Amino acid sequence: MERTYLDWNATAPLRREARDAMIAAMDVVGNPSSVHAEGRAAKALVERARGQVASLVGIDRNEVVFTSGATEAAALACAGHEVAAAGFEHDAVSAHMTSDLPVLPNGEVAPFKAVPGSLLAMQGANSETGVLQDNFRWAQVAWASGAMVLVDAVQLAGKVRTSVDVLGADYLMLSAHKLGGPKGVGALCLKLGVDVQAQITGGGQEQGRRSGTENVIGIAGFGAACAAAERDLEAGVWARVEKLRNILENAIAASADQTIFVGKDAPRLPNTSCFATPGWKGETQVMAMDLAGFAISAGSACSSGKVKASRVLRAMGYDEVTAASAVRVSLGPDTTEDEVMRFAEAWLRAHDRFRAKVA
Structure with missing residues (x-):
């Protein structure tokens, strides 16, 4: 049938560009933390992908933290925060929710008051309904109260042209496989000057924000998918x-x-x-x-x-x-x-x- x-x-579906980048990365033997030529070659693949991810969401490449997916990115951003979110957020975010935001019948967040020092977590677009949120409007409400903002851009990125600044995000989470990259890799993007409390410690990779040898093959595919998605938006x-x-x-x-x-x-x-x-x-x-x-x-x-x-x-x-x-x-x-x-x-x-x- x-x-x-x-x-x-x-x-x-996996993009051709991502598949090609992953196949090429399989032949790069080095560890990105090694200083010899093979290690530098692996590191170059990771850094190229970091730039491609950063370009898609309009952020400095040094503020992209590679993770195992958006679920880990959400956990990294939410660590140590009181999290306010709506009842329609993805499970990756709602698992950390400590207070509910009101919801309108059309799927948009209703007016609310932010709690000082908390983290406002809200999606750019809902995965089930496709409804878009007025993220920057609510980010201004949060910032005025001294709260920070996490935007779940997993469904939005690559389908709608946007950026961390346009969304009003202090933190922004991405997942590679939602835009034609491989499963099992994602990223947390940080607004310049914002940092996180590392949840996986050890070797100090990702500028100490997420330890562990990088998934070079997956990251290469992620970066290539982001570059292809950006071309689609332009077209x-x-x-x-x-x-x-x-x-x-x-x-x-x-x-x-x-x-x-x-x-x-x-x-x-x-x-x-x-x-x-x-x-x-x-x-x-x-x-x-x-x-x-x-x-x-x-x-x-x-x-x-x-x-x-x-x-x-x-x-x-x-x-x-x-x-x-x-x-x-x-x-x-x-x-x-x-x-x-x-x-x-x-x-x-x-x-x-x-x-x-x-x-």
Whole structure:
């Protein structure tokens, strides 16, 4: 069966540029901490990638800390802080949350008061709904109260042109595999003059912020993916993807009038559509589409493979039934209009069977 991948927010396919960089790095034998020629060659790969990551988010290369992924980056940033965050944040952030921020029905953070000395943690874009946050506005609220700001840019980076300054971030977390790099590598980016409390100590790598021999192969792939993502942004690739997302939603809305498109009245990522047909479980939809040859998701892909009512939609005020009925379709630069229309047709056929069953 021909397969169509429509789950880019869970993980993006490995970019050719990243694969090539990783293969080349496999032949570099040195340890980046060694001072001989082989070590310097490995170090050069790491530093080249550091510059590529820094360029994507507009930060000084010396303020990029490579980690095993965004989850570790979040833990590094949150260490030693009281963390205020909304209920729709990713588990990597909500695991450190000590106080809740209010949420509007459209998925945006509601007005709040920051606690002096705390860390305000907020995503640039939600992985399930695609809803964008007005990060700089809330950063100003935090700074005025003497709080710091962590921005989860995992979904935002590479899809929307932005920077640490535009987002108002003291800390910014990234994950390589969300933008076409390898799994198992990420970064915490720091605003100039801001530092962290090291959680992994030892050899003093990453300027003492994260010890351990660097994952040279993964880091090389990460850097190459960031450079390719930056080129895509310059070429306007995601504007085409947004048109495909809108075509998909219009096709479904025309024949499924009870289906709710979550966050449609708020600014969203160009590639993300989250929709719910109350009473039709998201897990059932995912399985039906999988059998039809389409990979989509229900909720976050970072919950040990479990499918349950969306915590994100519950935070937005949706009831349990609707939250359990949501699915996410996320497109990428390789997605075609034919794939989008074939998916819409397959989903609508399954939808008609569901409606007939409950009638």
